[in-house]
Amino acid sequence: MDSFNTKAVHGEKVPGTIKSKITPIYQTSVFTFDSLEDMEAHYNGDGSYLYTRCGNPNSDELAAVTARLEGAPSGVAASSGLGAIMAAILAVAKNGDHIVAAHDVYGGTFYMLKEELARMGIQASFVDFEDQAAIQAAIRPETVILYTESIANPFLRVEDLNAMSTLAKKNNLVFMVDNTFATPYLVKPFELGADLVVHSATKYIGGHSDVSAGVVVGKEEYIAEAQKRVINIGLNLSPFESWLACRGAKTLGLRMERQSSNAKKVADWLSTQEKVKEVFYPKAVSEKGNGAIVTIHLADQADESAFFRSLGWIQIVPSLAGVETSVSWPFGTSHRSLTAEEKAAVGVSEKTVRISIGIEEAEDIIAQLEGALNKA
Numbered sequence: 001m002d003s004f005n006t007k008a009v010h011g012e013k014v015p016g017t018i019k020s021k022i023t024p025i026y027q028t029s030v031f032t033f034d035s036l037e038d039m040e041a042h043y044n045g046d047g048s049y050l051y052t053r054c055g056n057p058n059s060d061e062l063a064a065v066t067a068r069l070e071g072a073p074s075g076v077a078a079s080s081g082l083g084a085i086m087a088a089i090l091a092v093a094k095n096g097d098h099i100v101a102a103h104d105v106y107g108g109t110f111y112m113l114k115e116e117l118a119r120m121g122i123q124a125s126f127v128d129f130e131d132q133a134a135i136q137a138a139i140r141p142e143t144v145i146l147y148t149e150s151i152a153n154p155f156l157r158v159e160d161l162n163a164m165s166t167l168a169k170k171n172n173l174v175f176m177v178d179n180t181f182a183t184p185y186l187v188k189p190f191e192l193g194a195d196l197v198v199h200s201a202t203k204y205i206g207g208h209s210d211v212s213a214g215v216v217v218g219k220e221e222y223i224a225e226a227q228k229r230v231i232n233i234g235l236n237l238s239p240f241e242s243w244l245a246c247r248g249a250k251t252l253g254l255r256m257e258r259q260s261s262n263a264k265k266v267a268d269w270l271s272t273q274e275k276v277k278e279v280f281y282p283k284a285v286s287e288k289g290n291g292a293i294v295t296i297h298l299a300d301q302a303d304e305s306a307f308f309r310s311l312g313w314i315q316i317v318p319s320l321a322g323v324e325t326s327v328s329w330p331f332g333t334s335h336r337s338l339t340a341e342e343k344a345a346v347g348v349s350e351k352t353v354r355i356s357i358g359i360e361e362a363e364d365i366i367a368q369l370e371g372a373l374n375k376a
């Protein structure tokens with residue numbers, strides 16, 4: 001007769017034949033085998049699972065849905081957007097290699113390339129990607145990756161992915177694109193020639209500001225390498241985070257459609273406002289919309305502290321892409337570590353406000369912003 005503690009840990013499990021509508025959360029660090037032969041079958045590629053760091057049904061589902069939406073054959077989930085970028089880069093680059101990256105990549109990516117990868121012997125040059133001659137001039141014999149973002153932040157420069165992919169091919173480089181801001185609803189970099197596409201699923205794929213996650217999708221040979229980095233470095237995404245991101249992905253199209261259409265209305269309205277000096281909102285990203293971020297420079301006479309204090313239900317959030325409209329202050333957050341000269345060079349000042357447009361009614365978003373502008 002088993003004792004109390006033994007009875008507490010051994011017993012009937014939920015049968016695997018239960019047909020839940022939604023994929024359950026496989027909140028387990030490890031999987032079991034009925035025999036040594038079954039375990040051997042795993043190593044021979046029967047598709048069973050071994051250990052969550054090496055693969056979990058929930059993170060595989062997130063990789064699969066993202067790959068499907070991007071039109072790519074394969075993918076792997078990672079612990080965050082930066083985890084995904086690290087896995088993607090290390091799938092290709094090794095000690096001694098060099099990367100040419102757009103100078104306006106996300107600050108965390110910039111820092112990773114400049115500091116962390118440099119410590120591993122991988123150098124990066126940052127170039128204005130509007131200047132193709134400058135990109136060509138920065139390419140060295142040891143360059144292996146051309147790295148950019150489909151929509152760059154905070155001024156929402158839209159990358160010419162066709163041109164960059166041609167340039168990468170001509171120079172035999174792996175073309176890597178961060179598609180976080182555009183999402184595959186608006187832009188599909190893989191179909192435009194990217195070899196690897198990365199996402200901070202923390203943003204639009206998750207969509208509800210409740211998960212940190214990343215995904216890499218792309219050509220099978222690179223994804224196989226990225227997957228090895230995820231496993232060997234420990235960049236895997238937890239089952240619950242994967243599950244939340246998968247739930248978000250289901251409404252990605254609906255949210256992007258609504259948020260982009262709201263953003264256009266808000267951008268048009270902002271461009272008529274006296275207290276707003278300049279509005280940045282992309283044109284011609286896609287016929288489905290131009291994204292859900294609007295950046296503004298407040299007028300010189302406007303008081304930015306008063307503006308941020310008077311936003312009503314719009315929250316100050318150093319991130320983006322939730323269903324709620326939020327604002328961030330690049331000067332004091334994403335671009336904080338830049339010197340005054342570097343900030344001036346990228347055009348970020350105290351008056352710069354990045355607005356992440358949500359799913360509310362556009363008129364209500366405008367009313368909140370109007371209240372803040374009146375106080376600014």
Ligand SMILES: Cc1ncc(COP(=O)(O)O)c(C=O)c1O
Binds near residue numbers: 180
């Ligand atoms: C464009 C872009 N890429 C990558 C990242 C990093 O993502 P995460 O914070 O999920 O690591 C961010 C975060 O803001 C981002 O904006």
